[in-house]
Amino acid sequence: MTFNPDADISKGKASKRGRNAGIAVGGGLGVLALFLISQFLGVDLTGLGGGGEQSAVNDSALEQCLTGQDANENVECRMKGASASLEAYWQTEAPALGVAYNAPQDFILFEQAVTTACGAASSATGPFYCPPDQIIYIDVSFYDELRSRFGASGGPLAEMYVIAHEWGHHVQNLAGVLQRSQDGQTGPTSNAVRVELQADCFAGAWAAEASRVADERGVPFLQPITKAQYADALSAASAVGDDRIQQVTQGQVTPHSFTHGTSEQRIAWFETGYEQGAGACDTFSPSTL
Template structure:
């Protein structure tokens, strides 16, 4: 999607953490497998791999991305685009969530980081992929993930594909304040498991925001985003498909095991994004449908 150049994105609650040291992890097949598991589980597991590690100490500094002020900035810079997406999502859910019967609470932060960082959910690295940390009510994202999305997972990876990722994680925040995340944590896997239902609902929420995004306005009444195009929807769907459990399993092991799914298949993720896009957030109750309807 394209931002309106004059839209005010300065209120987007996004900050950037800088590092002056890195963490080196030994290579090999184990790292590749742990990388994929980290993508699926939202927890950095690469430290479990064998091999020498160095640079464990770190120094982090905050950056509030003050240079990101307008939609024009968001159209030219990925970090500003994250700030613009946060501003739009905040405005959307502050209205939409009360319509669903809840009292909206904003995420505490959306943190952009490089290489690795410490969070309330443990250590995170580029291998972790974007994730939501419930104890902190915060989203963590290394924008280099978008290069992985395009290169390793085959997504077209345009602006809406990038913002779909943010909208999905924001969906987890909605689930957290609604009590859904806590209720669904039963440790089960499979195509109809609660874990998959959580992820598909977040995809559905992302689709609902996408459909409404061009009507969401800043405080001056300027719409953050221009109307979405068919090509942009295809772009978002390519991101949803790229991180489907079946596609990742096939790429890693050459086999697909539905009983091990934690996020849903490519087809499920695309379909539920479209459910939200075509019908709205009120149709995103993935827990109310049968296994065959997932």
């Protein structure tokens, strides 16, 4: 999607956290973080836990990201703009779903490694939401990986789909739904898959309304989605399907270990949210997904 150049994104909740060279990921990556990150990637990442010393942290509030034009020109500003849009959307939509809403505590763009309430994580873990600190984390180099390794077409909406998915986890956390994924079960109809597909559905619901969500002056953050941009979002959803990622990383598909759903399912639930809204995102009732 393209931001309206004069939209005010300055209040977007996003900050950048960088580290000095020589980082050694460690501190014992929390079981919860490993489980949630593995859910996003569809790959067992439990081997990432371990010891090590952490380097100094440098924080930046992304104060240079002020307008939609900044978001169109810079990926970090685009993340801040996406957070402004998502926050405005969920302030209205969450109460309609019966969820008492509050914003995530932060949305952190990190480099190389980051320390969270779920433990320490590295760039290799991909984007994730940590429930204990209610913070979304991403190293934006993940988008290069999504294109080069997993075959996504890329594009701004594809990038923002990832953030909208993680924001959906925050809404699930507030609603008490996220805990359903933590029963240790995997497979095509597991609660882990249902939670992830619901987050995809929430992302689609936001995308459908995004061009109508406005800043405090009434200026819409984003312009209407084009067909090409919509295709980019579906491409990203497909690229992170369990079957696609397992084929790339393992050379075979093992449905019993699914944690996110197939590429087809992820596309279908994004489309459900886009076409029918967040109220249609009940992934727990259907016997088949």
